[in-house]
Amino acid sequence: MKKTATRADVARAAGVSVASVSRAVNNSGYIKKDTKERILEIAKNMGYNPNPIALSLQSQKTRQLILYQNDIITSYNLQFFNGATRAAYKRGYSIFLDINCEFDKIRRHLVDGVIFSLEALAEKYINTVGVNYYLPVVVTSNDASFSFAHPVHNVLIDNHKVVNMGIDYLMNKGHRKIGMVLQDKGKNSEIRYRIWKTRMEQYKRDSGINIDLDELVIRAEISNSENMHIGHLDPTLRLQSSDDNYTNYASFSIGKRAAEIYLKSNTSATALLCFNDDIAYGFIRGVEKNGVRVPEDISVMGIDGIYLREWLEKKITTVSIDPENLGTLSTNVMIDILEDKNPKYINWTSPKILEGETVKDITVR
């Protein structure tokens, strides 16, 4: 490996001081036009390249960020990362992905800021390494209360809108017995469940119709070994680094399990809002293998808006929170912090409906 020229080499070759080389290269301060051009010419011929590490040491900036996510395979995480890395790139930054979430290691990393695509990970970070390590933090959160508890910048998923928008859509299509498919445990599951419940109870009161809400909910869980690779569902689960298999899309499995439960149940639901699109697809696959047709026999709606919906067997109808956009936004907020542009602490995002082929219109005309 050829040793690269330094500013001292250039200065020597040009017979000037290193300061002048700096001024020429950076086009800063006063410098005679002739000498500047001569220096640049010589620098070019020597293949001189300013050492980025030295620049960073000087500026105390690396223009590098770190993103913590438990994987890069699940749709939400992949799309979040895609948005984040593109946004960073556009503004001259780079992003690392730390899939293992070993926060301690951040002390060895050359980064200016930390991004989380999930508040549970952020919480853990803030309460451990973050206690005495001071880097700006941006977190995409499902939980508005998180932003009160922690003095970090937030990009917020408006779950109230998400769930209600989904229910509205289904109501408009004539559905009344609208159930949910949830992962059994998980804070974010509970957040969406409570919003659903509040809304459905309201509907019961307003309409005077007696509905047994419990009977509309399907809660599924997968075994621990299946769950091994999906810390994003429960970040307290340390991701096992089995060498051979990172392909376990946990949400699909949860959806399949939910399908089994559905098939054995007597639920009167005509439509099911699933916690996310991946779960919804697992569910669809599961019930269709057993002869139940979607949407003819049961309408299914997802949440997220994953890329794959364009490519899977049936395009899902979903409430899109646009994970790619969440990644983009989080990164831009981070960079705004770093560049003293004073971004807002709370940045709400809005979901929107993406129509597909999985909801049947049962309105009576």
Add this chain to the structure above:
Amino acid sequence: MKKTATRADVARAAGVSVASVSRAVNNSGYIKKDTKERILEIAKNMGYNPNPIALSLQSQKTRQLILYQNDIITSYNLQFFNGATRAAYKRGYSIFLDINCEFDKIRRHLVDGVIFSLEALAEKYINTVGVNYYLPVVVTSNDASFSFAHPVHNVLIDNHKVVNMGIDYLMNKGHRKIGMVLQDKGKNSEIRYRIWKTRMEQYKRDSGINIDLDELVIRAEISNSENMHIGHLDPTLRLQSSDDNYTNYASFSIGKRAAEIYLKSNTSATALLCFNDDIAYGFIRGVEKNGVRVPEDISVMGIDGIYLREWLEKKITTVSIDPENLGTLSTNVMIDILEDKNPKYINWTSPKILEGETVKDITVR
């Protein structure tokens, strides 16, 4: 943001020199046990963390790598990246993904080495920025001749084995009229096509059966606008940075287009080996929407071994080149270079068959 303590602050607080602090922190050189412990205690209380940038400037190492790929969405790229980032992490390195492949920017990046998951990108780099910028390069290549033309480390996909293994598998299942589905242009398409052709001509000679080979090949292409986001098929196509849509899985589209061509054709093929799994799935989707059943009416085999085959409607039978493993290997070769472990220049990999549900056994018993 609280200013973090430096080694000078610690030295002052402890009443020693900065050199002693270094020795204590790094556990190097001679230092009295007592003073060492006292220094470490004080450092800890001050929340001292060695500045990683300064360490890098000193060592001229960043433990950071850059990976060039045209996207993170296509299965091959996603899995390659997944393997690469995990491998790097395990050895204490980090990887950037540069999706835009603007090679010039590498001069500003804090990286020790460069990885390519596609030789065409590497070729472009080597002939431009690489000419006078000296960083070690590792490339995963489809083309053995690439390794002779360029003095860089290679991880090689053994396409000879890949294609012949696929044909062998299909022959074993009784197929003789074995065709291919290819993207119309593309160097790697041609590589696999030629191997297929050689093999099939050999079979014609050996068996004495007269087969019209041309009639077995389907070549599909998609329009330029569709192709916009998939520079990986042709790296000379600059990736457009449209803001709203990175979801275009080009290979799916090519497969769909191939399905249209297939439906209009009179090919006598009983089995088709597709350039990759994504194309194969697009093809399957395309023909099945038109009432052709896979594998009952036509057997389909892919190449790659994508994660999604576990989750798509039908598990594909494929020749796995294990993209995740290619990412892992490339990264380990890179790190071996950096750590003077003298890895081999040519690192062959072996494909293996993954059975699925898309090939029909038509042997006569």
Add this chain to the structure above:
DNA sequence: CTGAAAGCGCTTACAG
């Protein structure tokens, strides 16, 4: 065992 000093490659006030 410990400290003063030079060095990693750069920038930027300060003098001239």
Add this chain to the structure above:
DNA sequence: CTGAAAGCGCTTACAG
């Protein structure tokens, strides 16, 4: 307009 010098935060041969 230009250079010598101090500084970014660290390491490490060299004296003592």
